[in-house]
Amino acid sequence: MKKKIVVLTGAGMSAESGISTFRDSNGLWENHDIMEVASPEGWQNNPALVLDFYNKRRAQLKEVKPNRGHEILVELEQQFEVQIITQNVDNLHERAGNTNILHLHGELVKVRGEFSENESMYWEDDIYIGDKNNKGEQLRPDIVWFGEAVPAIDKAIPIMQQTDIVIIIGTSLQVYPAAGLMHYAKSNVPVYYIDPNPASIYDLPNQLEVLAMSASVGLEKIQLQLQ
The missing domain is CATH 3.40.50.1220 (TPP-binding domain)
Structure with a gap:
């Protein structure tokens, strides 16, 4: 055995x-305040910024091995x-x-509805405001943000x-x-x-x-x- x-x-x-490692010594992640792009509050304040941030991270996966x-x-x-x-x-x-x-x-190549944390799906493309699941919920990255379980x-x-x-x-x-x-x-x-x-x-x-x-x-x- x-x-x-x-x-x-x-x-x-x-x-x-x-x-790049999760965040630099100055506390920024890819030049963003971590709470702007990796927290429920950041999502509520500016979902377009959050989606753009993770779209870039997802695109980077295609350039690395x-x-x-x-x-x-x-x-x-x-x-x-x-x-x-x-x-x-x-x-x-x-x-x-x-x-x-x-x-x-969580995973960059998965998304979920913003209120359906247990229903993720595979997703390699960019996510935009207006992209929704079959319940009509806005899609978000299937990432565990600060403050989430x-x-x-x-x-x-x-x-x-x-x-x-x-x-x-x-x-x-x-x-x-x-x-x-x-x-x-x-x-x-x-x-x-x-x-x-x-x-x-x-x-x-x-x-x-x-x-x-x-x-x-x-x-x-x-x-x-x-x-």
């Missing part, structure tokens, strides 16, 4: 593909049962070929409880509820943490190995260790 690996990925996972780190996670599936739990909204894990992916914060967390918790190995990549684990997931792993589960600028997550009882490097380089090292 294959051992289970849970891989928690954040913005640093996609950085080598050319997708999975990096070596994504490929290694696919290769690990030959030896392990790999479950990706990602905070990213891009589709690079899917395009690389991983088979078990849980998006905590994270329904996928209920699926993530039992996955963490059953894993044999944890790999954390490119996330500071500062945003809840994702930040609390590590505390559901058994205390004897080894944890690998890959990030060029690792945050302090040393309050875990687990054996922790920190690799202060890019996702692809760190994963190459872990892949060799696990063989």
